[in-house]
Amino acid sequence: MEKEKNHILKEVTNSEYKWGFVTDIEMDTATVGLTEDTVRFISAKKNEPEFLLEYRLKAYKKWLEMEQPQWAHLKIPIINYQDIIYYAAPKKKKELSSLDEVDPALLETFKKLGISLDEQKKLSGVAVDAVIDSVSVKTTFTETLSKQGIIFCSFSDAVQNHPDLVKQYMGSVVPYGDNYFAALNSAVFSDGSFCYIPKGVRCPVELSTYFRINAANTGQFERTLIIADEGAYVSYMEGCTAPQRDENQLHAAIVEIVAMKDAEVKYSTVQNWYPGDKNGLGGIFNFVTKRGICKGSNSKISWTQVETGSAITWKYPSCILLGDHSVGEFYSVAITNNHQQADTGSKMIHLGKNTKSTIISKGISAGFSNNSYRGLVKIAKNATNSRNYSQCDSLLMGDKCGAHTWPYIKAENSSSIIEHEATTSKISEDQLFYCQQRGISTESAIGLIVNGYAKEVLNKLPMEFAVEAQKLLSISLEGSVG
C-alpha cells in the first residue's frame, strides 16, 4: 500500500497545467519598464480624468519610496520591475455592441476556459465581465442589470461614466500607500471590474469576472471595486487562468468592497493562475490586496477562495468590521503542489460593537511546496461583545512539503470571545484503511478524504463555482482524487 501511495503522490506531483495555451490576439502594449511616463501613458490611453492621473502619480511616488515586503514565509526571486510591460490590451478595432463582434480568437479562448460568454449568457444567467491582460473585454447582461439600477461594467467604463462614484470610493478601503503591491497597482492599474448595487436591490444574477493573462512579459494589474448600498445584496465571482510560460509573471491586483448598512457582499474566487512546471520554473506571482469594509451596521462581507494556482501567492482577504453587528467571513482552500508557495490568510479587524467573524482555512500541501496560513484577528477596545472563531487545518501529502500557521490574535476588551484552533496532519492511515476495507481504492479514498476535508469551504461557493472548484481540486492533486 505504501508503494501505491507513493505512486499516487508521484502522480500528484507530476500533474500538468491544463490552461497553458496562448491565444494569438493582436495586442496594444506600453513600452517595457515603469517610469512616470508609463503612468501618464496608461492614464492617457484610457482617457482618464485629472483626479485619477493625480492618484496614480501619488501612488507611483509612494511606491518609489517603499520596499518589497520580506516578512512572508516565501522565497521570492528578485523581481525586476523595469522588465515588465505594464499595459497590454487586445487591439480595439471598433466599439463592440454585441457578442458576435468579439474577436473570434478571444471567444475561442473563453471556450477553452469553459466559460463561453455566449453559453454563459443563455444558460446560467451569470453576468460575466472578462478581463484579458488587464483590459475588460466584454461585459454581458449589462442591460438586464441596468434596469434595476445595478452598475456592472469595466473599471474604465466606470471612470468615464460614473466618475463620482469612483472618486468617492476608490482607495477608501485600500489606500494607495497601504503596501508595496497596492501602491504599484494604484499607479499602473489598467482595468478591472466595477460594481454598484443601489439601495435595497438584491442582484438577481451572480456577477462574475474572468481574468486571464495572455501576453508574455506583462504584468496584470486590475482593480475591482464593489459597492453595495444600503440593504443591497450581491454575489460576485472571480476566476483566473494564464498561459504556460517559463518566465514568472506578476499579478498585483486590488479588490475593494464597501458594504453599507444591511448590505451583504459575497465574494468568491477560484484562483488558477499558471503555477509553474513541476520543477518550479515559471508561474504567476500572485500578490493581491483584497479588503472589504462593513461600513454600516448589520452589513456582511464573505470571502470564499479556492487557491490552486500561482507559483507564489501572497494574499490576505480582510474585513474591517466598522459597523455595529457587522459580520465578516473567510473561507479558504489553498492547495500547493510541486514548488508552489503560498502565504495566505485573512485579517479581521473588529471595530464596531457586537461584530462577528469566522475564519475557516484549509491548506493542502504536496510535492515540494510550502503553504502558510497567516492571519490577524484584532478586537479593538470599543468592539464590545465581539466574537471570532478561527479554524486553520493543514494537510500534508509527502515529506518534502511544509505547512505553517501564524495566527496573530490581539484582544483589547473583556467582553469579546476569540477562539483559534488549528491542526496539522497527514491523511490518517485509519481513514484510508476504513475506506479500503470497504472496497474503495487508495486513489478514490484519498480523493474522498481530501474532498471531505475541503467540503466545509466548497459548500460556501456558488453552485457554478463549486463544480469548477471540485474539478480543480481533482486536477491539482491529479492521480489522488477520484
Next chain:
Amino acid sequence: MKNIENSFPLSDKLINNFEVYQDDIKRNDDEEIFNVRKKAFDQFLKLGLPTQALEDWRNTDLTDVYKEEYQHYYDNPGIVEDVDKVFQCNVPHLDTIMLAMLNGRYVSKDEALVKLENGVIYGSFAAALQQYPDIVAAHFAQYADASKSAFTAINTAMAQDGFFIYVPDGVEFKKPLQIVNIINHDKNICLQTRNLIVLGKNTKLCLIHCDDSYNHQKSLSNTVSEIVLGENAILDHYKMQNVNNASTIINATYFEMKDNAQLSSNGLSLNGGILKNSNYVKMNGRACECNIYGLYLMDKKQHIDNLVFIDHLYPNCNSRELFKGILDDSATAVFNGHVVVHKDAQKTNAFQSNKNILLTDKAKVNTKPFLEIYADDVKCSHGATVGQLDNEAMFYIRSRGISEHNAKMLLMYAFADEVIQKISVLPLRYRTEDMVKRRLRGELSVCDQCVLHCSTPEKEYNFEIDLTKV
C-alpha cells in the same frame, strides 16, 4: 529581520561596564571561556538591545527600561542579615535542599560548592568556573545562542554567578532542589545571572526556582539558564516569579534534550513589572517528551511575555504547551508559541494551547501560536482563546445562592487549576493553590511571613551582612 540602529543609556552602560570591569569579569575564567565571553560581547555590539522591530519583541516595549538609570550594572554587593531567616521557605512540609541567591549572587554560610557522595555537585556557578572548569567549558554557552538574543549575549559576556548543578550518570536525586533568588538592594540595580544545570544519563531531578524581591527599588534582572538533559534524564522544573511591580525580569531558559529525556517545566508568574520568559527547547534526540506549562495572573500595569520555542529535530518526540492567564486592570500579556518540526522528525506530536481571561476592557492580550512543519507524518495542533468568565456558568453558580464575588473567584480558580494540577510535588501544589487563591482575592500582599509582599512598601527589612564577606 531588521534591527534598527539603536543606542540606549542601558546598552552604553553595559558596554562601558564590560570594559571597565574586564579584569574582574575574567577572574574565574580560563582563556577558553573568556574567548566565548568576548565573542558574545561582539554579538551584543552587533545586535543592540532588542526593540519592537524584532518579531519576538514586537509586543513588549522596553524602551523605558532601557532609559532607566541604574546605580549598578555589574557589581551588586548586597546585604544580608541571616541567610536562614531571609531565605526561609514558606511552603509547609516541603522538604528541599535550599540554595539561596541574593541579587544574582550565590549566598551560603558554608562552602560555595557542595559535592555529595553520589557525585552530585551543587552551588555557585562562579565557584564551579574555578573548581570544575571542564564541566563548565563543555556546556557554557553551548546552548544559549548569543547570535539571536542580545540579552543572552550580554549575559554570556558579563554574568559572574548563578547556580550550578551537576548530576552524574545514573543518579536519581530524591529531594527537590530549591533555589530562592531574592532581589534586594537599596539602589536600582541591573543584574546578570547565569545558571547551568547538567543532568547525566539516567538521572532524575526536581528543581524549584523562585524569584522574589524584597524592597521596592527598580531592578532589571537578566537571567540565562542552560539546562542539559542527558539520555533518559527526567527533569521536573518549576519557576515561580513573584517580584515587585518595579522589577523587570528577562529570563531565558535553554533546554537541551537527548534521547528519551523527559522534561516538565511549570512557570508560575504571580507578580512583576515586566516579565519576559523565553523557553527554548531543543529536542536533540529521539523519543523526547516535553511539557511546558505556564500560569500568569497579572493586574495593575503589569506586563508578561511568554515565548516558547520548541525545536523537533528527531522522530517520535512529543511536546505539549499549555499557558493560561487571567488579566485584570491594565495588565497586558503576550504569548508567542513557535514549534518547528524538521523534515526528519516524523511521528511528532506537538500541541500548543494558550487561554486567556480578560477581566477589564483595559487589559490586553496578544497571542501568536505558530506552527512551522516540514514533516508529513505528524500530529500538530494549536489553540488560542481569549474570553471572559462564562456567563452561563456564572448564572448556574449564582442561581445556587453563591454571591457574585464568590462565583467569580470560583470560576477564576477553576480556570487556573488546570495548570496547577500539573505540579507533581504535592506540598508545592497545595502551596501554589493557596497562593493562587490569595492572589485572586488580592490578598497576597497582606499575608504575614510571606516573602511575597508584592505591593506593601511600608514593610521594612534591614539586612546588615555584607555579601562580600559571606
